[in-house]
Amino acid sequence: MTRMLTCNIIEDMAEGLTKKQIKELRKLEKLQSRNLEQKNNSVKWIAIAVVSALFLVLFVGIVLVAKNKNTPAANTGSTQFADTGHVRMITSKGEEATASADPSAQIVSIVEYADLQCPACKTYHPIVKELLAAYPDRVKLTFKHYPLVSIHPNAMPSALAAEAAGKQNKFFEYIDMLYEKQEVWSALPNPQAKFEEYAKALSLDLERFKKDQKDPSAEKSINDQREEGISNGVTGTPTFYLEGEKIESPVGIEEFKKLIDAKLKTATPQNSESTSPTSAPDPLQLQP
């Protein structure tokens, strides 16, 4: 402020002075302001030093934490999957299945934690379905519930409806329907009428469907799956695990295929040898 004032004064006086004189005046003025500032400098430098030290410590902390996260021990040790959820595979004929028709095929497993009212899950649903069709008998999807109950009021009722449809072996047909019509039912204060309508469309036994919707054991199972997701580190939906390893949700089907191809390549090619009838292995043991 003071500096600017003197500057103006210099300019006002400048007319009668030579360039050299003006330069000298400026220099003098600069020196003066520097002297003024010097008093405050020590406080300033202490603050800068302390804050730099603090941020250095913070930076080291962030690096250390990031390193800890990347250690494989932390990754493999924490994920555990109970035998819950619904399994979906697509056969080479394009039919729905729950197990591979080809016992010698190497199977890649995907576990998905999803919320039926979640729009992101809706987006991923056809991608995953297309993926299953692209790898017939090779990719196994395990669908697990992760209802975000506090932000999605219809997440739990829809999961229960899907479970009820599952009792009549139409779980995936039903969730295909739920995702397709998500905009219709997700904002409803009571989506029950819509759920029954979809059950009817899939020609389910409506009385049984309604009874199964109130099944407390289904609700417990859904909550257990959610708890399992939390302990596996799920923080949002959908979350995918490829061969038990949490992956960043791929941006598209091509990215997904790359990840699966990488898994298929790393596996030992024992498939060709297992054709002899004497060593026909149990399909369960083939799963890595």
Added chain:
Amino acid sequence: MSPLANSIVEIFSTLTLFGQGVAVFLLAILITKKFFPKEKNCQKIAKFISENYTTGIFFISAVATAGSLSFSEVANFTPCKLCWFQRIAMYPIGLISFVSMIKSDDGVKKYALPLSLIGLVIAGYHILVQTFPKALECSDEVAKCSAKEFAQYGYITIPVMAFTAFLLIALLAFFAPKTSKK
């Protein structure tokens, strides 16, 4: 809570406690200056604060920034929605006051005061949300605003820390030299 997170909480809780003491002191100086303008010692202290108020604002906001980043990045507390709104108010104060400190510009008050008052209001609301979680629910599956990650000395939670920092910045802004107003 991991031992690392625990020590981070302890360090910043102690700083908060100290900051609250400083806030009371600043308030006392401001009041004395206003009503007893002839008190010499008070004038001396006020002059010193006034000369260094930009540095003070920089220091407080930088410590608050480091604190909030170490909670989210090192201690792994997921920031909730209200935490993010407070960050929006706090982080710019650190950057702006840093630049004005380097440039010896006394005018940081113009930006720091409104930002800190906005932050103060959000932090106050956040404290209310935590004190009466049912009345004012703000929920998100991942990070609930009403959840207290910790409550050191029984009352120091993350929004209390933010409130203290915003209050200190606002108080310091009142010490800005009068000449900075054009």
